[in-house]
Amino acid sequence: MEFSSKLLEKAVNEMAQLPGIGKRTALRLVLHLLKQPKEQTDFLTQSLMTMREEIKFCKSCHNISDVDICEICSNENRNHQIVCIVEDVRDVMAIENTGQFRGIYHVLGGKISPIDGIGPSQLNISSLVEKVKSGTISEIIFALSSTMEGDTTNFYIYKQIKETGVVTSSIARGISVGDELEYADEITLGRSIVNRIPFENSFKSN
């Protein structure tokens, strides 16, 4: 791409560093900002900078938070003995949305992925193991996505905590509610038969 302006080129190149944003999309976004009042660019850049500088992570569960201990961890009405292990804040938001979980979370901040150079030490694993060893937790729910990286991470954590005798579980894998059986992949359908549940449980939501 040949740009008529170095300022434009630089802005487009920086925008195109974001994941899933190519040069063409970046140009479209930057030209949009140019057409809008200057305030829109100010608001955007200001909110990004403030967020990047001031954001905190909960000292207990490592979720993104504005305070030292997040709302969920400081809520006494939640069951602090049941800990759900998730990858990032999006998973917390998704599970919170269901209204089905009253325990607390532990946010790993990613998955073990040697190909991306992410090892166990870059994730919030040691604090989880400590928490489990301290004996205050009765059940650990593994809720990472079932990819190779997710399974590796699950297994790595499981190996370190199994001696403590804590109850471990995994979120159920199966056919999505409302999905047609014929379109489900074989592995999911296979597991949904192996891990079938008592019929009367299939209506339950909580």
Next chain:
Amino acid sequence: MEFSSKLLEKAVNEMAQLPGIGKRTALRLVLHLLKQPKEQTDFLTQSLMTMREEIKFCKSCHNISDVDICEICSNENRNHQIVCIVEDVRDVMAIENTGQFRGIYHVLGGKISPIDGIGPSQLNISSLVEKVKSGTISEIIFALSSTMEGDTTNFYIYKQIKETGVVTSSIARGISVGDELEYADEITLGRSIVNRIPFENSFKSN
């Protein structure tokens, strides 16, 4: 969406103001910035702010430029008598990429679109009409996209300059090079027959 942090929520909301970026995509982009070193956010916000504040528009063709008169308009090797009318800087870049045009441009900055509240006065039309009336231009090439807005804009400009006797032309509409005839839409195929060209011209590129 329920956010665990107001800072995060604000950043996501501002990001989601950009065209084609929904809340989920915005969250993905913002979380990416959080995972990257702080410098990446600094570079992005700095380049956007600098661009928004310092960018100039060429005083002759209204294209985005770092100087008062852009490189194309100040290039004496280009034919300043042939002016190609385009919508925005992306069209200039696309035509420049072909290497087939040696004239200069006139960037309108949009198309007449009453539904979006864009009238002729918001576009760079009057400076074009003045330029044509001054008699320094021999040919005007209309190169707006052939949508209802594009045709309206073309016709509005054409009405104002036809009395000057300047030669007007439109970029050719037809079947894309390499496309199968059977998949072309009827209007394009129809026009490509009505506006057929001498066979020996069909190999020419310049």
